[in-house]
Amino acid sequence: MSEVLLSVSGLTAGYGAIEVLRGIELEVAAEEIVAVLGSNGAGKSTLNRTISGVLRATNGSIRFAGAAIERENPAAIVARGLIHVPEGRCVFPNLTTNENLDLGGYRRGRAGRDRNRERVFEIFPRLAERRSQRAGTLSGGEQQMLVIGRGLMAEPKLLILDEPSLGLSPLLVEELFALMGRINREGIALLLVEQNVVQCLEVARRAYILEQGVFVLNGKSADIRDNPDLKRAYLGL
Amino acid sequence: MLSLTILVPAILNGLLTGAVYGLVALGLTLIYGVLHIINFAHGALLTAAMFAAFFAHRLLGLDPYLAAVVLTPMFFVLGYCLQRFVIGPAAHGEDRNVLLVTLGLAVVIENMLLYAFGADTRTINLDYAFRIVDLGIAFLALPRVVGFGVVLAVTLLLWLVLSLTDTGKAIRAVAKEKLGAQLSGIDVAHIYAVTFALGTACLAIAACLLIPTYYVNPHIGNAFVLVAFTIVVLGGMGSVTGALVAGLFVGVVESLCGLYLGESLGQIGIFVMFILVLLFRPSGLFGERA
Numbered sequence: 001m002s003e004v005l006l007s008v009s010g011l012t013a014g015y016g017a018i019e020v021l022r023g024i025e026l027e028v029a030a031e032e033i034v035a036v037l038g039s040n041g042a043g044k045s046t047l048n049r050t051i052s053g054v055l056r057a058t059n060g061s062i063r064f065a066g067a068a069i070e071r072e073n074p075a076a077i078v079a080r081g082l083i084h085v086p087e088g089r090c091v092f093p094n095l096t097t098n099e100n101l102d103l104g105g106y107r108r109g110r111a112g113r114d115r116n117r118e119r120v121f122e123i124f125p126r127l128a129e130r131r132s133q134r135a136g137t138l139s140g141g142e143q144q145m146l147v148i149g150r151g152l153m154a155e156p157k158l159l160i161l162d163e164p165s166l167g168l169s170p171l172l173v174e175e176l177f178a179l180m181g182r183i184n185r186e187g188i189a190l191l192l193v194e195q196n197v198v199q200c201l202e203v204a205r206r207a208y209i210l211e212q213g214v215f216v217l218n219g220k221s222a223d224i225r226d227n228p229d230l231k232r233a234y235l236g237l
Numbered sequence: 238m239l240s241l242t243i244l245v246p247a248i249l250n251g252l253l254t255g256a257v258y259g260l261v262a263l264g265l266t267l268i269y270g271v272l273h274i275i276n277f278a279h280g281a282l283l284t285a286a287m288f289a290a291f292f293a294h295r296l297l298g299l300d301p302y303l304a305a306v307v308l309t310p311m312f313f314v315l316g317y318c319l320q321r322f323v324i325g326p327a328a329h330g331e332d333r334n335v336l337l338v339t340l341g342l343a344v345v346i347e348n349m350l351l352y353a354f355g356a357d358t359r360t361i362n363l364d365y366a367f368r369i370v371d372l373g374i375a376f377l378a379l380p381r382v383v384g385f386g387v388v389l390a391v392t393l394l395l396w397l398v399l400s401l402t403d404t405g406k407a408i409r410a411v412a413k414e415k416l417g418a419q420l421s422g423i424d425v426a427h428i429y430a431v432t433f434a435l436g437t438a439c440l441a442i443a444a445c446l447l448i449p450t451y452y453v454n455p456h457i458g459n460a461f462v463l464v465a466f467t468i469v470v471l472g473g474m475g476s477v478t479g480a481l482v483a484g485l486f487v488g489v490v491e492s493l494c495g496l497y498l499g500e501s502l503g504q505i506g507i508f509v510m511f512i513l514v515l516l517f518r519p520s521g522l523f524g525e526r527a
Binding site for chain 2 (some may be wrong): 074086147
């Protein structure tokens with residue numbers, strides 16, 4: 001296994017007095033695809049928000065590319081190459097597709113921006129067609145592509161994708177998961193945080209199962225897929 | 238009916254007044270659009286800027302138009318520091334706290350000015366203050382024509398900054414999607430402060446445009462900001478173009494009401510219009526529907 005890129009240990013986080021995550025241990029290696037699976041309210045979004053610095057951890061450590069980041073603000077974490085693509089397609093609706101992408105590379109300055117944009121357009125040709133259109137007028141699928149593209153503009157080492165398949169048609173979901181493989185082959189590690197268990201386990205090498213703020217299971221995707229408890233709980237088989 | 242020789246100058250004069258109203262409103266609407274707060278300190282900051290322009294002339298002999306070159310960056314920095322180190326931290330992330338903090342700031346600034354300079358009304362004398370531009374159909378005061386030109390230039394510049402620069406794009410992004418902006422690596426506290434700074438800088442320019450033909454006392458800013466609030470609502474909360482167009486419109490309404498109802502009742506038209514807008518088009522002329 002190659003070097004560890006993200007390492008979370010003993011992480012506790014929540015909102016005010018409400019503790020959502022307890023004792024989270026998580027590792028993602030460089031260029032790996034890892035899935036975090038869990039149902040609604042299991043704490044998936046809280047985990048993402050804590051890693052990306054939007055939410056302060058109450059306890060535990062988060063290390064990324066050799067540095068402790070649990071006390072850093074989101075902008076500094078982005079500059080390190082850890083990009084969290086939030087759920088719910090947080091595009092800038094009043095800005096054009098191009099402007100949205102420009103802001104993805106905000107911390108990188110203008111150098112290399114055109115090249116990065118061309119790379120994003122190669123992966124998502126639909127965005128190239130919509131480059132001058134306001135993001136608020138794009139379809140749901142296009143907006144999802146745009147937020148991922150915006151994340152790629154920051155030249156990430158690790159991309160956290162929060163529920164990317166939520167609300168998309170089955171065809172688009174299929175397309176999206178294929179594109180994730182492609183993004184990963186460019187050397188970007190992916191942390192997929194999803195409810196969509198079946199497809200996630202196909203693309204991810206390893207997976208963690210989150211239940212009520214605790215990882216109840218983790219291992220190779222293939223093993224988890226064959227785990228009878230999981231089948232019953234998540235796949236309804 | 239009044240003849241055109243009276244009506245046209247009244248409308249033109251209204252446009253000139255309205256431009257400066259628009260500039261004051263521009264700062265207010267920018268801050269509202271991005272920070273989603275109503276800056277109650279806006280009037281007090283305008284007053285402070287007018288005092289600064291007044292004393293720049295009285296003590297240093299600086300022409301107000303020259304003073305604008307110095308005061309605009311100074312007020313930009315002042316605005317940045319106020320938001321970054323006073324309003325932001327004191328608000329603890331609650332919008333209603335911001336409201337109270339800016340209100341408190343207004344009280345402090347106004348009373349400091351009152352304490353330092355007394356309640357006297359002051360004016361400055363400039364040899365060009367009474368110079369007239371003859372348009373054939375109307376005579377217009379030169380400083381007000383200059384003011385009109387400057388406001389148009391400032392609005393255009395601001396629009397270019399918001400459209401073309403990374404910081405401008407970040408400002409527009411933060412206005413609509415704060416979380417997405419944070420996760421794109423945009424420092425939201427910095428962008429808030431820059432926006433507040435731009436709004437405050439607009440006030441310094443407005444103050445320097447007003448002082449050649451206007452007077453200053455510790456409460457003068459409120460008269461303008463009351464009108465500016467109307468303009469912000471009329472133009473659509475947060476809309477930069479809306480602020481300018483509504484500013485010009487309000488200037489004309491005030492001028493025409495002054496003409497028909499008497500000078501002292503000029504502002505009645507503005508507030509009647511304000512009520513009508515709230516009743517029939519609460520999102521304003523250029524506002525997006527909530």
